[in-house]
Amino acid sequence: MKNTKVIGASIALGLLAFTLPLWMGSRSVYGLDVRSRPWHLLGGRLSASNPLGQAFVFEGEGLSRVEVALSAVGGGPEGDVLFELREGDSEGPLLRTTSARLDGLSYDPGTFVAFDFKPLTRAESGSGEFHLRLMPLADRRELSASPWLRSEQMVGLAQSVAGEFEGRECRGRFFSRFGELAGLAVAVKRVPADSRPTLILRAIDSETGLPRAGAALRTSEALQASELRAGHLIFDFESIENSRYRDYALSLNLPEGAELSSPQNSIWIPLHGDIGEQDSKGEGLSGSEGLRGFYRGNQVQPKLNWIMRAKGKVDGRAALVQFAGEHSLSVVSAILLWLGAVIGVLVALATGRTASNPD
């Protein structure tokens, strides 16, 4: 009789310790989920005159929450940020607006800021293509916050480059740890609108240790249609296949009014090859299933996307059903073994107490 009670209590406890966490955990499942870490690239300060946006696809039902990874920049976080969700592109019909406070935002590791809104109806969901935009709320011109971005290229190891400055020109040396070097990013304080910062890359002669003479290895212009503040300036160029373990001389020409974040010791982030898909749920690696590019004003950068996630009404439930369906044998066995483990431990407690402490 006593054993039956112990086993009954064990099964009850085991089921409680299995169903409750699973149900609660399923609420943290997202329909769109970009979690790549570490976060390297900043999109630039949020401003009223130059809103930052992201195009994305959400195929689930009843989109009701979007979370974006933001970082504190400059003077630190303050104020409220306005969130706009539009159907289709940046000119599409406005579906939802909401806001969030940016208190507690840090630079490292950055924070996901959540925007909750009334779930979209089936009619509102349309094709599943959306555009989100962030800007300061009310009368603020700008906020000390920037979205984190993920490049579709592989982010290599960042390194500090000691610069030599002559006017608006910066020269330094860069060591590439990997092959297929296809871009470089550097943090800037400001780059004015309608400017063309230029990067020139030269190979270093391994014998003399000097930049090779003649034509540059690569030249890249990063056209800025709108102003960039407290973000990364990204230079793309044709991939250099044999860039592994090689030194390069870089020369950066900045336009009037532009300024690097750390002029004497700038941090350069290499980008290698193309890696494509970034949504954790994506099946393939080519083409962005859920992400359609980062917008600064009306300028889209298709190889960059926000670190973001989005959730609908039934994502958790659907994931649970899919998991149980795809792994039914393992799941059933695991549940039975889990119950066996709980029974084992409670019986051990009951048996030990009876044997050792008859009172």
Added chain:
Amino acid sequence: MKDSEALQGQVSRSQLAAPAQQPAGWERWIMLSALCLGLVYQLLLPPWMGEDEPWQLEMIHWVARGYMPGAGPAYDKSDAREHDLSHLQIVRRFPGLSLEDAKAYETEVLASMRRSGFEARVDFDPRHPAPTSFDQIQDAHSAASQQPLYHVLVGLLLRPFGELDPLTELRLVRALSLLTYLGVVWFAILLAREAFRDFHGRAMAVMVVAWMPMHARQAAVVNNDVLVKLFTAAAIALTARWVAGKGGVKERVLLVLCLALGLATKTTGMGALGAVGLALFLRRGISSNLKSRLPWILGLTAIAGLALVYFLSFHSPALPKNVDAFMLRVGKGLSPSAMLALWGSTVGVTNWNTRLMPDAAYWSVGFVAALSFVGVAKALLKPPAWMSRPILVLCTGAIAIQFALLVLRGVAVGRYWMPVLPAWGVLVAAGLLALFARPARRIVLGVFGGLLVIYHGWFLWGALVVQEHMALGN
């Protein structure tokens, strides 16, 4: 509390004197429970989701294919321009192995990882479109610079199976991790028998070890951590028996063997050496003069010295290259972020340490740990009759030494202190139970057992299953 009152809950003298190999009924049930739990992880932990599994399996694979670790060809910067570091390092470790073969196997493993959804689960994986080298997951990282005992032992066991695909290799080797996990639980039982004279303390200490989520999860992980944990747990349990005046020469020899094997497996086995050193001053009946301790002190110093030379011969990253590097590591090891990371990976983290549980989990477990520390302080000052003070001191010392080693190494990973997990179990049980009088201890044990099950369920079903399966849509 009167001794007679405290002794009411004790086991009989005949049970105390029982040889280590005769488990009581409740101990069999705990072992059965641990077996079930280990099997759950065998079923639910997705392939390649144990930390460092690709690098560890690579070492095992080459032993299974007939190679043995040794000194292969050295490489320089010009080689590194042409070849990936992970290929060069593995070829340097296995004489006779070609770069082409090293690359082919890593490519095969990476393809298996991709099929299993690795890059989606591990948030720092850069998702190279056609990876051919482990450098493309994490640069300048390799198991080739670790002591190869685990890889050699497991590789030799795998050799009769012939040519296998990486996933089958992984599954077979994971089965061995289940055995090491059960071994650690068994040594926790041996240690708990010496630490406590009553059932409550013993049961709680063993439950902590068997049911600690990040430890139970290692029942399905391919990593040399699982073997060093087994040898260290054995060494600590045998040391405790020695301190308690039990066991003979055979056990002493076994103790030295476990110490040596632990050190030959991984640098994290070093903590046990400190525990044995501490035991010299705790052991019953030993003469207080230096002469009787000298052979042990010299022996332990020799083992430590040999271990350091051994680590150096494998280019072990555990050893700093110079004083500056050492100071940098200490600063890093003592930083608040390192402490937080250590706590996070102790309490529960999934997806190769990239996804944490909700904050409430860390605070709740932290509260219980803090409560037990208070109790341990109380027990050390005024030990109750149902607890062995020397063993409590031994366990406290073992934990302190292991944490000190982690700080000196500048790392903050929970699995690096787990070799002394049985000692941690004793401290938690001693601390929590010392705060209560005997009738309440029974209730405390029951409540603790229930909460431990709920905490484990939270980690397993609410974090691991959700983040490593459901969040991916598979």
